[in-house]
Amino acid sequence: MEIAGLEIDLVRQRMRSLRLTVYAGGRIRVAVPLHTPAAAIEAFVQARRSWIVQHQQRFAARQPAAPAPRYETGETVPFLGQPYTLAVHPAARPWVELRPDTQQLWLYAPANSTAAQREAVLTAWYRQQLKQRLPELLAKWEPVVGRSAAAWGIKQMRTRWGTCNIGAARIWLNLELIKRPLPCLEYVLVHELTHLHERLHNARFWGLMDEFMPDWRLHREELKRVLLAPTATPDAD
Incomplete structure (x- = not known):
């Protein structure tokens, strides 16, 4: 779903506080307590929008993963x-x-x-x-x-x-x-x-x-x- 102009994977589960995770590739996941109001979730994401964008940019700037090692002499x-x-x-x-x-x-x-x-x-x-x-x-x-x-x-x-x-x-x-x-x-x-x-x-x-x-x-x-x-x-x- 879209929250604060960002595509968000929203997960409701039994927990005490809201949690935000930005994954490599830019995916954003927000986990919230079961009955958290939509307005509270949007405020939570909006307050951290600049942090989210910063981490997305950092991931985007990373070098591609190296080939899988073969564990051979010289590596x-x-x-x-x-x-x-x-x-x-x-x-x-x-x-x-x-x-x-x-x-x-x-x-x-x-x-x-x-x-x-x-x-x-x-x-x-x-x-x-x-x-x-x-x-x-x-x-x-x-x-x-x-x-x-x-x-x-x-x-x-x-x-x-x-x-x-x-x-x-x-x-x-x-x-x-x-x-x-x-x-x-x-x-x-x-x-x-x-x-x-x-x-x-x-x-x-x-x-x-x-x-x-x-x-x-x-x-x-x-x-x-x-x-x-x-x-x-x-x-x-």
Whole structure:
């Protein structure tokens, strides 16, 4: 439907507040509580019209997605914000070896392995690397934020860098963060921990972020340049 001169996908569902999402490609989705009046929805969209247009223009300016990797020797793969040249070696036991001195990442896999199998080997290594780093990062940032996660997990997410289940004090981090610079990973971690103070992305939330991590905007902008998926929204939740 058209609202405030914009084509909007309107979704009514059981929720407490209105939510706006702009997807890559320019699609706009507005989710609202079941009985929200049409006038309130139009006012909500109109008040954010310039923000919507700005994000549509940003998505339109992005470069087309790169071809799907084959995980073959010579390709470039990222790790903690640095590019590494992939070197694939035949081996009966799949494993990965990082060689910072030559800026290479050696991937061992059976000689007849497929691209999907080599990707699975690298993905398992990425997960292990992120899992190893999180306890130390939590020990660093939980005292700063003044809240602790009761549990945490890692998963591949197509639309978010991180999420927080406030009731369970459980945070989830996107596996893709291991490819980004370490400060970006720390930003998302602090972001999710801050939700244990404040559920909403309101003035109080961003004020707390300023207190805990004054340069958080730099790291968020870095992540905004990354397109997670064709329908991704470039932020933590």
